[in-house]
Amino acid sequence: MLMEALLIGLWAGIAGIDQFNGLTHIHRPIVTGAIIGLILGDLKLGLMAGATLELVWAGMVPLAGAQPPNVVIGGVIGTAFAILTNQDPAVAVGVAVPFAVAAQAIITLIFTGFSPLMHKMDEHAKQANTDGIDRLNYLQPILLFAFFFIIAFLPIFFGAEQAANIVNMLPEWLINGLSVAGGIMPAIGFAMLLNIMFKWVYAPFFAIGFVAVAYGNLPILAIAIVGVAIAAYDYFNQNNTKLKVAGHSNVSIDDEEDYSDGI
Amino acid sequence: MEYNKENEELINNDIQDTSNDKVLNKKDLNKMVWRSLLLQSSFNYERMQGGGWTYSIIPGLKKIHKNKKDLSNALQDHMQFFNTHPFLITFIQGVILAMEENKEKRETIRGIKVALMGPLGGIGDALFWLTLLPITGGIAASLSSEGNVAGPLLFLIAFNIVHFGLRFFLMHYGYGMGTKAISMLKEGTKKVSRAASIVGLTVVGALVASYINLRLDWTIQAGEIPVDIQGEVIDAIMPGLLPLLYTVFCYWLLKKGKSPLALIGMTIVVGLAGSLLGIM
CATH class of the missing domain: 1.10.287 (Helix Hairpins)
Structure with missing residues (x-):
């Protein structure tokens, strides 16, 4: 299972980047389902699972910055478990939910954690150091890859139940608190903008x-x-x-x- | 204190090198279309796409602003809050690059940028997330559900023809439109920058009310009656009161010379405390 888990992790990492950068939409379940099917040796089932999950996520779109349950992890884990346990994908996606939620929590962490980094970018901007800005802009995709890789790898390799235990170790008050803070943070961005424009x-x-x-x-x-x-x-x-x-x-x-x- | 001084400079800056020759060619613009793919690469809740937006136009800014001070001013200005639909960004790139090339006042560029990003965000959501994606996804899903491998292939091809077609088209269209608009508005740059600021500030006011998610989830017992603090008290005084107050408070702290990093720290503490107390 190691090889399959690694490949699935790899694909989840790439898809995780595509969800925010590039946006070629290889990260949608309709594509991801087929790829996971290929990795697990059942393309047909993968295609069908991808179709079901695509429709599940059809209504859940990122509007005005609000993020729905993570579509990449939902698609990847949902398809993988539909094939591995020979279940209806609409049921198998239930297995994916804790991981889709964990992925969303980690994305929140990253998006909150990158706020201070903007001030490093400001410094580069002040020095007219464009290479510095370029370099910092490549950081987040690498992080996204690593996290999506891990979250997809865990349940495939260790089994859903055990992996869910690992993922649930993220303390809820912390995640919730950071997501509340993240919701308020645009206020700082607007205050800085007003500081210049007002x-x-x-x-x-x-x-x-x-x-x-x-x-x-x-x-x-x-x-x-x-x-x-x-x-x-x-x-x-x-x-x-x-x-x-x-x-x-x-x-x-x-x-x-x-x-x-x-x- | 330090921080505010820098910003005063940013507000009143004059462009040192005012030569407004056409320096950007088609190749430069196309290069920046590719860069626009990393618009959200440093996405964060404070500036959202500000860093990626700056990244996306760096080759153009470098070519336009040979003077280091001018380049630095432009970069600092673009690093501010930015958020729009990632597929429509190239239109804003085109317009803004045309204005930068013509060495428009920073105030004007800022106002136009803010005025464009808000509406295009809403239009993009409707066009792509609510129209293009469900249509291409739905058709592909019906093929895939029969085990037909054409499903995902068709989806990727159809989706990306529209996606990349728009990116390239809108860059050149925006650039052309920006150039035309500039020649039309030649008289009175002061008046133009005032107009841009009016639209910009109107949109910022709207963004403050819509982007900041600060609500209390707090019910207290007043005798027998439960009172929902957010719904029955705060919203009754004024909807959006807390986001407005928090923004004004941050603005005031910045004017006082507090660093934005301190504001981030404060906001995280507020979020964690609100979460622990169970009122947010």
Whole structure:
């Protein structure tokens, strides 16, 4: 089983990278099922399991940064156990759930842990050291590969039950706490952005954008259109104001024109 | 203190080398399309795709900004919070690179970047995650379920023709559009940067309300009656109150000279404490 477990781990690692980088979608169950089928010597069953699991995950998509149960681990482990235990894939995917959850927890850890790294990148940016930025940007895919490899390897090699015990050793309060912290962290990113962009004259527009979502639940596109409308109004109004000021400083005839404009 | 001084520089910076020759060619743009595949390579909750976004346009920035100070300013600026749909990023790359090439004001570039990333994120979700993926996946699944190996092959080919076709098309389209827009808006760069800032700040306000997930999961007993603090108290005062307050608090701490790293530490403590107390 070692060889198969290693190959499955290898594929999970590659697919884990593809889920966030590259996005060629070789990480979807429809592809992963076939590959796992090939590794375990039953392509046909792999294809069928992949099809079932693809539909299971069809509705679970990453929207606005929120991550559903991990599709890579679900697809890989689900297919592997469907073939190994000769079960219906829709049932076998149940075996994959603790590992899909563990994978999501580790992704949360990585995404939280990479926040401080941004400040190392900032330093490189300050020095105009582009190679430094490049290097740091290659780090996370390597980590993702390693973690996905381990999480997929464990249940295949040690069996689902024992591997689940290992995976469940991750303390829940820690994972939950970090995921709560991760949810709040964009606030720091926005604060830094505001630190650069914010001027009191722009405060009303910030308020409009905020209220439109908080109270109005408008999509961002709608708000951007409102923003463009305000900006356009402001842009052309500035022109008018300037013309008027120029008009006043000239002769009184322009005043009359101003009135007629007003009516 | 140190931190804020740096940022003051970033706000008021003037471009030292203002020569705005066309230096980018098709090959450069294509190279940056490939780089865009690593947009999420340093994804994190604080800046999201900020690092990967910077990475994706580095070859262009290096070619455009021969002056080291200009390059450093541009890099620092792009390292800020960034998040959009990973398939539509090349459009933003194209527009922004055209603006960088023309040595537009940093304020304008920043505003346009923020104004584009938010809406494109939503459009991309609808187009790709909710349309392209279910269609190609669904058709492939029906083939695969009969044990036909054409399922996964067809899926990969169909999906990636659209995927890579769009990436390359949108880069060149964005670049062309950026160039055209610049020539149209030549008069009054000050007014343009003001307009860009207005749209940018409007979108940032919207992002603060939608991206930050800070809610209390806390019910207290008021006598006999359970009171849901988030649903019945905070949301009644103002929805999105906690994300707004936390952002303002972080902003204030930055102005006070606290480092962003300290803010990350503080946020992790808040998250762990909230989790241990069972109120978040």
